[in-house]
Amino acid sequence: MNTDMKRRVFLKGSLAAGTVGVAVSAGLLAPQAVMAAWPKAEFEAKKMGDLGAASGDINVKAPDIAENGAVVPVTVSHSMNADSVAIYASANGTPLVAQFMGPGAQSEVSTRIKMGKTGDVIAVVKSGGKMHHAKKSVKVTIGGCGG
């Protein structure tokens, strides 16, 4: 009985260690393997990429007036079969803010972005090799970049 108990404890311990190991490798190795793919040129570009045609199937939700340009909540929703969704802040020095891919980018994505000054928040959805966009103008009363 006593040895049996010990065996149980041992098994439990090794199982727990196993899951931690899996979590660590999933968390650390996966992003680094693809990190080299971070599109540096696109993010450092001073101009926006191909915006494509305006589309009514994309909805950009952002405030009309942002009191604090450092935190502008943005929600992009669309009804297309998207390969990727990109968010641009037209007045920023480097307009591309974020790119989303995968099933999570299919319907709705929300985040908070910085805006240097008043400008448009533009969502570009790439679908079937074509670009579609929608924009929303946001008035910024206090800048978010620099200080």
Added chain:
Amino acid sequence: MAKKSIKVRAKEKGGVVTVKALMNHPMETGLRKNKKTGKMFPAHFINEVTATIGGANAIHAYWSGGISKNPYLAFDAPGKKGDELTLSWTDNQGNSESATTKVK
């Protein structure tokens, strides 16, 4: 490694999992000046975020320093109750962090 800096929640409704996450990160663009020293704060921002639900890729995002400090991310992805959600980020200085939660 810093202490756990990701808060993440996932809720399933009708086959769609809504994930909401908050990460702790300074998100420095590299363009801001330290007024005391006159030097620029070095760029330090999350440039990649990935999430998996039940082992399947849920979202993969590239970010710039244009995302606000302590970033918030919400998205919808397919999944079911009880699935394991893992969200992880990597920043431009090579740090990374991940968090796991169960879909409710």
